[in-house]
Amino acid sequence: MDMEQENQNLQEEEVETETSAEANETVTDQRSREELLAEVARLSAEAEDNKTRYLRSQADFDNFRRRSRQEKDEFAAYANVKLIEELLPVLDTFEMALKSTGESDAQTVLTGVEMVYRQLMVALEKEGLxxxxxxxxxxxxxxxxxxxxxxxxxxxxxxxxxxxxxxxxxxxxxxxxxxxxxxx
The missing domain is CATH 2.30.22.10 (Head domain of nucleotide exchange factor GrpE)
Incomplete structure (x- = not known):
């Protein structure tokens, strides 16, 4: 008896499923052609809008990459400018010491070289050396x-x-x- 009851319940469920499927088809059939075309047009416009936003985002990202690469290249090209500015006074002192070597004694030259060494060390220590x-x-x-x-x-x-x-x-x-x- 239990088996019969189960079969009957399954048959009733199948009938209900078929009935609801037919009802859905009827609802779909009831939508007019104009409504369906309007829905297709709306979805097409939405898809086009999404495509446009995607292309803009892609272009923005490409521009960001290009700007980042340019900034990196520029930074690398001019990274040593600060250090060179710090070393220019050392170069000036060296030039003065070289010009005075013919007119002075060894002690004066040694003093000049010591000054150059101190200036160089100060400049390099400012850079973290x-x-x-x-x-x-x-x-x-x-x-x-x-x-x-x-x-x-x-x-x-x-x-x-x-x-x-x-x-x-x-x-x-x-x-x-x-x-x-x-x-x-």
Whole structure:
């Protein structure tokens, strides 16, 4: 009996589904041709508007990319201008020292060279350059380039004993590691 009841329920559901589908067709059929054409025209206009907005957005993005590339190229071309402006007084002092070498003694030339060195260091320090401290520090392969090991009774093992060439960093980036001798 339960099986019969289930079959009857399924048949009733099928009849209801067919009836609602026929009702939907009737509603669709009841829409006039003019209403359907108006709907198609509205959807076509909406699609055209979306296409136009898409093309404008694409053009804006292409312009943004082009401007960004131009700004990047310009920045790269003129990035060193500030540093060069800082170094021009150093160049002037060098020229004055070179002009005076024929008329002065060695001490005057040495004083001029020391002035040039100080001016150069001040200009580079303004740009973030800093010397890497090496002698007496533990050896760090990120900061030091160890070229030889020496025996040292004064320093613990793996300590920088002598700096052969000064190392520099700009902010936190190592520009050139210090060339050092390290104790064994």
């Amino acid at each position: 800093a010397a890497i401290e090496a002698v007496g520090q533990p050896f760090d392969p990120n900061l030091h380039d160890g070229i030889m090991q020496v025996e040292s009774a004064d320093h613990p093992a793996n300590t920088v004993v002598q700096e052969l060439r000064k190392g520099y960093k700009v902010k936190d980036k190592v520009v050139r590691p210090s060339m050092v001798q390290v104790s064994q």
